[in-house]
Amino acid sequence: xxxxxxxxxxxxxxxxxxxxxxxxxxxxxxxxxxxxxxxxxxxxxxxxxxxxxxxxxxxxxxxxxxxxxxxxxxxxxxxxxxxxxxxxxxxxxxxxxxxxxxxxxxxxxxxxxxxxxxxxxxxxxxxxxxxxxxxxxxxxxxxxxxxxxxxxxxxxxxxxxxxxxxxxxxxxxxxxxxxxxxxxxxxxxxxxxxxxxxxxxxxxxxxxxxxxxxxxxxxxxxxxxxxxxxxxxxxxxxxxxxxxxxxxxxxxxxxxxxxxxxxxxxxxxxxxxxxxxxxxxxxxxxxxxxxxxxxxx
Numbered sequence: 350x351x352x353x354x355x356x357x358x359x360x361x362x363x364x365x366x367x368x369x370x371x372x373x374x375x376x377x378x379x380x381x382x383x384x385x386x387x388x389x390x391x392x393x394x395x396x397x398x399x400x401x402x403x404x405x406x407x408x409x410x411x412x413x414x415x416x417x418x419x420x421x422x423x424x425x426x427x428x429x430x431x432x433x434x435x436x437x438x439x440x441x442x443x444x445x446x447x448x449x450x451x452x453x454x455x456x457x458x459x460x461x462x463x464x465x466x467x468x469x470x471x472x473x474x475x476x477x478x479x480x481x482x483x484x485x486x487x488x489x490x491x492x493x494x495x496x497x498x499x500x501x502x503x504x505x506x507x508x509x510x511x512x513x514x515x516x517x518x519x520x521x522x523x524x525x526x527x528x529x530x531x532x533x534x535x536x537x538x539x540x541x542x543x544x545x546x547x548x549x550x551x552x553x554x555x556x557x558x559x560x561x562x563x564x565x566x567x568x569x570x571x572x573x574x575x576x577x578x579x580x581x582x583x584x585x586x587x588x589x590x591x592x593x594x595x596x597x598x599x600x601x602x603x604x605x606x607x608x609x610x611x612x613x614x615x616x617x618x619x620x621x622x623x624x625x626x627x628x629x630x631x632x633x634x635x636x637x638x639x640x641x642x643x644x645x646x
Contacts, residue, residue, distance in 0.1 A: 350439055350488070350547055350569065350587035350598065405535075405574050406466035409510045410528035411474065413461060416440035417529040419572040420463070420474070420494075420501065421581055421621075422509040423628040428499035430632045432509060434461055434476065434492040435621070436570030437586050438484040445484060448549050451646040452482035453634065457492060463505060468531035471505045481627070481634045485644045486553045487619040488586040490570075493632055510572055513580040514625050517556065522576040525558075525585050525618075527568040534568070535576075536561035545617055547587055547600035556583045556618040557602075564588060564616045573618045581621055588616030 411418045411434055418436035438452075439445050442459055446452055457476040465471045475495045482490035494501075498509050517538055525534040536559040545555040556573065558564075564571070564585055573583035592613035593599035600617060602610040626640030636645045 350437075350550075350600070405524035405526055405533060405576060405579070407464040407468040407526055407528065407531060407533075408466040408507050410464050410526050410572065411461035412464065412470070412528040412531075413440060413459070413570065414442075415529075416567065416569045417527040417571040417585070418461060418492075419526070419528070419581065420498075420507075420509040421512050421572070422498060423512055423625050424514060426498060426509075426628070426632065427630075428502075429497050430630070431477070432474070432494040432496055432498045432501055433480065433628070433632050434474070434494060435572065435581070435584055436490045436492070437584060437619075438482045438488045438490050439586070440570045441479060441482050441490050443479070443482075446482060447484075448551070449485055449644075450483065451485065451644050452479055452490075453636075453646055455479040455482070459492065461492075461494075462528070463501070463507065464528050464531070465505070465507060468528075471507070474501070480632070481624075481643070483644050484550050484552075486551070487623075487643070488550070488552055489584055489619060489621070489624065491624070491634060510574070511580045512625050513575060513578065513582045513622050516622055517575065517582040517620065521582070523558075523562075523582065524574045524576055525562055525564055525568060525571045526574060527564070527571045527585075529567040529571075530565070532568075534562040534564055538582075539615075542602045542617065543605050544603040545587070545600050546595045546603055548595070548597040552586075552619055554620060556620060557612075558616050558618070560615065562616055563614070583618035583620050585616070585618045589613050 459476045462470040476492040480493040542555040545552045571585040595601040629635040
């Protein structure tokens with residue numbers, strides 16, 4: 350989560366962008382030198398025959414000043430609703446929210462570079478507010494824009510990415526599309542983590558990637574897209590860089606029995622289906638809506 354973008358740039362120059370692990374883009378504190386042996390856990394085993402994946406493009410993704418993101422909509426969104434941009438809570442310009450902190454309706458004038466299918470910037474989108482942001486239980490931010498979905502489509506010919514409404518499944522072929530780097534990472538969902546702990550923060554039911562998704566600093570906030578449906582199932586947010594246990598940049602997995610597993614070089618995302626019930630008419634984030642389970646202030 351917390352690898353500085355400067356470090357990611359250096360890693361990309363020295364090692365190649367596909368080699369350096371870690372996914373965040375903002376500075377972090379120090380880490381400890383504690384490590385742990387990986388505890389046995391049930392993992393997905395790939396089938397012999399894998400259906401062909403659909404091509405995922407950059408259309409609808411955005412580049413932030415330090416992270417990645419995407420223009421997203423719920424299935425019930427109207428064309429005239431203000432558009433929403435999805436990224437990580439730790440990518441907010443106001444800084445990392447502390448454990449238990451929830452940001453709602455905070456004014457923002459942040460800008461985003463909208464990308465087309467090939468990854469070229471086609472325009473600048475502007476936020477009116479941070480509609481929601483937190484690093485408690487999940488790691489996400491939703492910005493409300495000054496443009497509607499219809500205005501974006503009319504101006505740039507680009508539609509928002511649709512949010513999946515159901516829990517994803519292990520074995521699903523996915524693509525992490527980074528608007529910051531204009532790079533995609535393809536792998537499968539390896540499984541789910543009861544609790545993912547990193548420094549002061551704890552996230553629940555996190556998505557674990559198979560090793561092929563070696564995401565790097567600056568990919569934080571990238572949409573995780575189901576190759577078969579083209580829908581967003583998660584938001585990319587962290588990875589264990591050096592094998593340390595539960596420290597900044599080195600999340601650890603904690604199962605239902607409290608057993609800790611460290612997977613060096615493995616990266617993670619936070620599911621997004623659970624925020625769909627919280628999005629009401631006019632793109633309003635209503636934490637009291639039926640089925641909304643996002644943390645409340």
